[in-house]
Amino acid sequence: MSLLSAVAKLVAKWTVKCRKKWENNPVETQDATLRHLINVGRNTEFGKDHDFDSIRTYEDFKKRVPVKDYEGLRSYVEKIREGKEDVLWKGKPKYFAKTSGTTSGVKYIPITKDSIHNHINSARNALLSYIAETGNAEFLKGKLIFLSGSPVMSKSKGIFTGRLSGISNHHVPDYLKRSQLPSYETNCIEDWEQKVDAIVEETKDADMRLVSGIPPWVQMYFDRLSKAKGNDAKIKDIFPNLSVFVWGGVNFEPYKAKLFESIGKNIDSIELYPASEGFLAYQDTRSEEGLLLLLNEGIFYEFIPAEEFFDENPTRLSIGQVELGKNYALVLSSNAGLWGYSIGDTVKFVSKSPYRVVVSGRIKHFISAFGEHVIGEEVEKAVRHACEICSEVEITEFTVAPNVTPKEGLPLHEWYFEFETEPNDIKRFEKLIDDKLRQLNPYYEDLVGGKILRPLKVMSLKKDAFRSYMKSIGKLGGQNKVPRLSNDRKIADALAESVVLEKN
Template sequence: MSVKSVFAIPFAKIATKRVLKWAKKPHKTQDKVFKKLISSAKNTAFGKDHDFKNITNYDDFKKRVKVTDYEGLRSYVDRIVAGESDVLWKGKPLYFAKTSGTTSGAKYIPITKESMPTHIKAARNALLFYIVDKKDASFVNGKMIFLQGSPILEDKNGVKLGRLSGIVAHYVPQYLLKNRLPSWETNCIEDWDTKVNAIVEETINEDMSVISGIPSWVQMYFEKLIEKTGKSVSQLFPNFNFFIYGGVNFEPYKNKFESLIGKKIDYIELYPASEGFIAYQDSQTEKGMLLQLDSGIFYEFIPATEFFNENPNRISLKDVQIGINYVIILNTNAGLWGYNIGDTIEFTSTKPYRIKVTGRIKHFISAFGEHVIGKEVEKALNDAILGTNINVSEFTVAPQVNPESGLPYHEWFIEFENEPKDLSILATKIDASMQSQNVYYLDLIEGKVLRPLIIRKVKKGGFHEYMKSIGKFGGQNKIPQLSDNRKIADVLENFLIKE
């Protein structure tokens, strides 16, 4: 056992006790964060425009600051990008995290000297909780790989600009640098195919103990390893025992992953965003991720069913309930105010506050009033393949409003690794789960407005080809699991297996 792993366990115990200290005082912690945010930003342009100096409580804040998104704050962000100080937050940001928007084009999300450390600390604490939970830190002796964007940063009027994962790459602790892969040179490769091939070459003979990334891209890495060696991932990396992921629901990928790996492993889920590191999994036995209440973010929540109302109910942490689908709203020490990042969550626990991501408020299907959300389609697919040898590589769902014949339906585009013997049986199982979860969908089926769903088989590698065709292959890009229009579905028609 190395010195590093010996000292990791007591360090992990100390660090996790500090986290539990604020987690046991959630409302007091959030109140403290709220007051500090308002005080720190009262002399900024945004603070003056919204009378921060006269805000004394949350009700005052709600009267002055409306819920918005990037477009709503764009006039302020543009001033920061142009080089102005003290706009949304005091001083200038350290970085802009560049993300791709749908209606906004490129987004420049500010990261400040106050917010940057919270990204690093949360990722570190997720690992420390795992060490305490398992009473084992041996993984620190092996090699660790984080599939991420290029760490090369541009300059934007004196502020560094890049992808969040590329920015974070500059903050890897010194004691982990010798263990970290891929090399800096490989990490800088922009073309994803070339990059993954280079990562395979660098890691194939290493003792990999930790692997992290978006599941669909890590799956591609695993497949290339197996193709090159003819061995399972666990045969190549016998000390690889847990996978770190974020950004998607992992359940639909789990069967496929474990078949590629060749054994069952542990998983650590993270909820990082350019706007802030929101939550991470703190237990291998409890459901959900620990909401980061002490990380410079004051949270608000709006029931998803009310979000598009003229005056939706906007609440703070103390009024949330378990099992309700909320749109999560952020107020941060990077200067984002009343900011809707577009995600929906549910609370799985309030002692402590743990959440799970349920989808995107813009990603839903309600072409017929069915109000289907991401969590429902993910659960339906997982219910249907549970206990089978069916493995799904990727999927997405769209409405078919104008079929050539018969009633409209939901169209499921699925890329199988191991496909079912009878596609109609799988479709029936998925549809049954959808009907049991969503009463609106059930009513539409029973009322003969919709017919049961239809599955279209996407050829192997088809989703990757689709992402290439729209210029979003690799990195942090993900396919929405559902959409209310045919934009994705119509292009995927080109990548189907013709029956």
């Protein structure tokens, strides 16, 4: 056993011991978090606007601070971007994490000196929890690869702005940096295909022991690696000591079988729940379902029953009031300067001792198979734009879904249209939609431009295809609507037999 592995096991044991203290006192931990947030926040512009001086209890907090999405904080964020201090949190943020929201387009999420530790420490503690439970610290003896966005950032008014994964890359601990791949120079490559090829060259002969990244990105890396070593090469033969896969951000299930087939064996996996708004949970054990909700990281959580979320006065619950098996919209207040902030996710508790959750979905329909966060408004605008130019087009209905594993070529979005009158030139129609969507959504633009996704594909359906589908699921007529977009292929697969024309 190496010295690093031996030390890691001792630190892991100590970390779990510390974790148990707040795990066993969840309500008290969250109460203390809220008190601290209010105490610091009372001297900010937001705190003064919302009379933080009068807040004594959680009930007071709910009365003073309404639930909001990014639009509700946008005016405050813009003041920070203009250089103003003490707006949402003391001083100015250290970073803005630039992200594409499911409701507000491009968002600039503050990361403060106080909150950056949440993003870094939580990822570290996830690995330490794994070591404590399994005893496997041998992966620290070899190379570790973190497939992430570019660490290149811009700077304005003293605040750095970049992708969350790139920001986190600047804070990898020194003891891991020595083993980290790819190199900083390679990580800065913007074009994803070029970047993957460069990563393959850097890593193909390395003693890789841990791989971390979003599953479809990792799969592309494995495919290129296998090709570089010989088309039949399995990852286990290239990296015989590979033992850990760390992932988060998307549903793993669509990718799991192919990923492990590429590896040639099953290996341990660790699920994380990171978001620009905070590192919220991680898999703390292999024996129980769900992710440990991090209650001691400067984040105060609230939970709204999902069915009430769009009500005028929805029920707001703190950690001690939740029930198992119920869908809740997740709301955060934090030392990043977020207050009553809905991140759009829904979670379901699978344990209350300790509090563990599974991410059950999103409040609104969306597509984010690769992190693109395409929302209904963007889809509608893109179609409307195309129809204004192709004025002959009449649409009966349409829906959009991702195709993660097409029979050939890169993944893509498939748009299923039932036309009353088809476009004269369907390829032009496709391109108009694709160009507009790329304009509206910077993450989709990055993915298509970086050749992670190929441009969308329009599928023309038989007459009455949607009517037949809605009838088949018992939702024909009334107020029932076909979702404009889905993050899975349930509707798309049901419509596939009605496709009469495919253009690309």
